[in-house]
Amino acid sequence: MSIKLDFPLLDVAGKNYLDWSQDIQNHLDAQGLLDVIYEEDNREIPVTREMNAKAMILFRRHMSDSMKSEFVAVSSPKELWDSVKDRFDHQKTIWLPEARHDWLNLRFQDFKSVTEYNAEVCRIRALLQYCGEQLTDNDLLEKTYTTFPSSDNLLQKQYRQSKIIKFSELITQLLLDEKNSLILMRNNNSRPIGAKAIPLPEANAARGPNPRFENRDKGQSSLQSRNSCKSRRTKRGLDSRPNRGPLAPRQPRQPRERNNNRASRRQARDNAPKPNLCYRCGGITSGEVDCLADSGTTHTILRDQKYFINFTPKVTSVTTISGPSTLIEGFGKAQFALSNGTPMTISEALYSPRSSRTLLSFKDIRENEYHVETAHENGVDYLYMTSTKYGQKRILEKLRCLSSGLYVTTIHLVENNLIIRRAPIDESTYMLWHDRLGHPGRNTMLRTMNASHGHPLGGKNFVINPKSPCQACSIGKTNLKPIHVKPTKLVSKFLERIQGDICGPIQPACGPFKYFMVLVDASTRWSQVCLLSTRNAAFPKLLAQIIKLRAHHLDYPIKSIRLDNAAEFTSKTFDDYCMTLGIEVEHPVAYVHIQNGLAEAFIKRLQMIA
Numbered sequence: 001m002s003i004k005l006d007f008p009l010l011d012v013a014g015k016n017y018l019d020w021s022q023d024i025q026n027h028l029d030a031q032g033l034l035d036v037i038y039e040e041d042n043r044e045i046p047v048t049r050e051m052n053a054k055a056m057i058l059f060r061r062h063m064s065d066s067m068k069s070e071f072v073a074v075s076s077p078k079e080l081w082d083s084v085k086d087r088f089d090h091q092k093t094i095w096l097p098e099a100r101h102d103w104l105n106l107r108f109q110d111f112k113s114v115t116e117y118n119a120e121v122c123r124i125r126a127l128l129q130y131c132g133e134q135l136t137d138n139d140l141l142e143k144t145y146t147t148f149p150s151s152d153n154l155l156q157k158q159y160r161q162s163k164i165i166k167f168s169e170l171i172t173q174l175l176l177d178e179k180n181s182l183i184l185m186r187n188n189n190s191r192p193i194g195a196k197a198i199p200l201p202e203a204n205a206a207r208g209p210n211p212r213f214e215n216r217d218k219g220q221s222s223l224q225s226r227n228s229c230k231s232r233r234t235k236r237g238l239d240s241r242p243n244r245g246p247l248a249p250r251q252p253r254q255p256r257e258r259n260n261n262r263a264s265r266r267q268a269r270d271n272a273p274k275p276n277l278c279y280r281c282g283g284i285t286s287g288e289v290d291c292l293a294d295s296g297t298t299h300t301i302l303r304d305q306k307y308f309i310n311f312t313p314k315v316t317s318v319t320t321i322s323g324p325s326t327l328i329e330g331f332g333k334a335q336f337a338l339s340n341g342t343p344m345t346i347s348e349a350l351y352s353p354r355s356s357r358t359l360l361s362f363k364d365i366r367e368n369e370y371h372v373e374t375a376h377e378n379g380v381d382y383l384y385m386t387s388t389k390y391g392q393k394r395i396l397e398k399l400r401c402l403s404s405g406l407y408v409t410t411i412h413l414v415e416n417n418l419i420i421r422r423a424p425i426d427e428s429t430y431m432l433w434h435d436r437l438g439h440p441g442r443n444t445m446l447r448t449m450n451a452s453h454g455h456p457l458g459g460k461n462f463v464i465n466p467k468s469p470c471q472a473c474s475i476g477k478t479n480l481k482p483i484h485v486k487p488t489k490l491v492s493k494f495l496e497r498i499q500g501d502i503c504g505p506i507q508p509a510c511g512p513f514k515y516f517m518v519l520v521d522a523s524t525r526w527s528q529v530c531l532l533s534t535r536n537a538a539f540p541k542l543l544a545q546i547i548k549l550r551a552h553h554l555d556y557p558i559k560s561i562r563l564d565n566a567a568e569f570t571s572k573t574f575d576d577y578c579m580t581l582g583i584e585v586e587h588p589v590a591y592v593h594i595q596n597g598l599a600e601a602f603i604k605r606l607q608m609i610a
Contacts, residue, residue: 005062012066014088018130020062021085027058037081052077096131099124103135107147114174117144121167140167189404291358293365293372293383293399293407300334300349301359306413307334308351316350327352339410342385342396344368358411370396383407391478431470439473495549495556497522500563501599502538503607517541518606520598527602538568543577550581562586562596 007023008016028034035043036055055077060068067084074080102124111117121143125135141164148156164170289304305311311332317324334349346364365372371386381401386393399407434440437448499522504515513531517538520527530541549558561578563569565587578585588595 007062010063010067010084012064014091017084017088018091024059024062024081028055031058033058036077038078056080092131095127096133099127099131099133103128103143106143108144109147109149114171114178118171137165137167141170144170289358289411291360291409291411293362293409294359295362297359297361298363299331300346300361300364301352301355301357302334302349303351303353303355303358305330305351305353307336307411308332308349309335311351318350327354329353335414336411337414338385338397340397342370343414344411360409360411434470439470439476493556494524494526495521495553496559498558498561499596499599500542500561500569501596501603502532502535502564502566502568503603504532504535516606518599518602519545520602522598525598529606535566535568538566539571539574542569543574546583558583560584560586562588562599564588564596564599565590 006027007020010017010020025034025037028037031054033051033055035045036047036051056075059077059080063071071080071083074083102120106120106124108117111120121140125140128135144167145156145160159170159173162173164173302308308330309332311330313330314328315326316328316331317326318328328350330351331348332351334346335344337343344360344364345368347367349364362372365385369387371388373384373386375382375384377398383399383401384395385397385399386395388394397409399409401407430445433449434445437445440448498519500517500519502515502517506514506516510531512533515532515535515538517530517532518527519530519542528545530545532538532541546558546561559582561583563585570587575585594600
């Protein structure tokens with residue numbers, strides 16, 4: 001049997017102890033049992049056994065099973081209240097550091113809306129107030145001003161100069177400005193600048209009195225109306241039906257099929273051809289349809305079935321921002337051309353006549369071997385659709401950027417008349433004669449075949465597959481441009497860049513020294529050799545040499561030191577020391593010795609001399 005609770009149960013971990021304790025006190029006070037949890041000296045009325053029993057029922061009914069088992073031996077509500085309080089009444093001590101941390105790291109620029117920021121500020125303020133610390137309106141205002149986004153610095157100064165005293169007034173002003181900004185952006189993105197709104201058909205519908213009943217007098221009988229209608233039909237010659245006298249037999253009246261006629265008229269109206277309306281100005285356009293290039297959609301979405309080559313009707317549910325919706329009514333292979341005639345073949349496009357926009361997916365653009373890149377031309381942003389052929393990049397389409405940040409183009413049907421007039425040809429046969437005749441072009445091939453009598457390819461308009469051109473022709477048409485190698489910028493100052501390396505052990509050893517370290521300047525090729533007894537002595541020697549160079553050459557500061565990846569040179573202490581002096585420590589990529597070439601070459605030269 002379920003037990004109806006007045007408020008949530010007390011959790012075994014005490015997470016909701018504050019809310020639970022307030023609810024318990026309120027219910028005890030409402031039932032006149034609040035004195036059961038007070039000391040005897042502080043009670044206003046004497047506590048009876050019945051009051052203790054009612055209080056214990058209320059306590060145990062709003063405790064979890066684990067809590068009931070723990071306090072099963074407690075029979076006094078005062079003792080139970082003190083036990084629970086001793087166990088969980090430490091929330092102030094626990095929550096105070098967390099509340100302080102949240103307050104210190106609170107920033108207005110981290111929230112998407114003013115409402116979310118206000119809710120978080122109120123939560124932290126209430127928590128600190130419960131823990132014994134107060135946040136004034138000046139603290140809240142200063143926190144908001146100092147955490148504004150850097151792009152809204154001017155707006156933050158305007159709020160400061162307005163001299164707002166209360167934090168609630170600032171939140172009200174921020175909410176108002178946020179709402180006005182949303183309305184401004186919504187109006188700006190509704191249509192391009194200078195375009196007119198689409199006139200709705202309901203705006204031109206005029207409603208007035210029915211002309212059928214305008215001239216009908218009040219109190220006129222239905223018989224007079226029928227007689228007047230009959231006389232009008234007789235005058236016009238329309239009443240030619242027999243047996244319409246007063247003594248003629250009455251014929252059965254045929255029922256009207258109003259519902260069927262209404263449904264047929266609605267179906268005919270829906271199936272009627274509709275003109276293409278421009279969504280910017282509302283006028284009738286040509287066969288071209290505006291299409292938005294979208295990087296977020298996974299498939300190209302078309303609103304007209306005429307672009308599909310192979311179409312499969314199927315109602316499919318798709319996931320949108322507002323949730324799943326059955327907008328897709330079919331899919332298939334589609335083919336169309338863009339505004340400049342660039343052909344597009346979509347392997348799997350979606351058919352959605354109820355969509356508000358025609359979308360072209362970036363994925364389908366890449367499948368057609370086209371590339372996209374943004375550009376700024378004459379103060380207008382464009383999205384270029386390019387292709388690379390024989391090493392040269394060509395701009396095929398320029399998609400104009402709307403005020404909403406989307407790129408728009410137009411699509412239309414592909415003109416198939418050129419393809420229909422072209423006869424299919426065997427590619428192997430064409431390539432055979434192309435090689436025999438010395439790799440001529442298409443026009444030369446056509447003239448040669450037409451001039452040859454009885455040739456199997458004569459008089460045909462060839463269709464050459466651009467994806468399989470002649471390799472020899474491609475190599476011959478390649479435009480090889482000389483590559484001008486730009487000289488690298490040389491270091492002009494002494495000790496600006498130093499390279500170092502360590503070598504060893506030396507065979508045979510030079511006395512107690514088995515290793516040596518070299519330092520080479522990149523500009524003047526100044527070099528220094530330091531003998532080492534062990535590899536561990538490399539770091540002190542290097543540090544002493546740096547101090548010596550800085551003391552003797554005050555006008556030539558050291559800016560960077562490049563060392564190899566040996567463990568002697570990867571010290572955290574050495575990196576911190578160089579950082580304090582403004583010296584950048586560089587390490588080459590593993591097994592790429594050319595990056596430390598000066599030191600490596602100097603070591604090899606010393607080995608050859610030895």
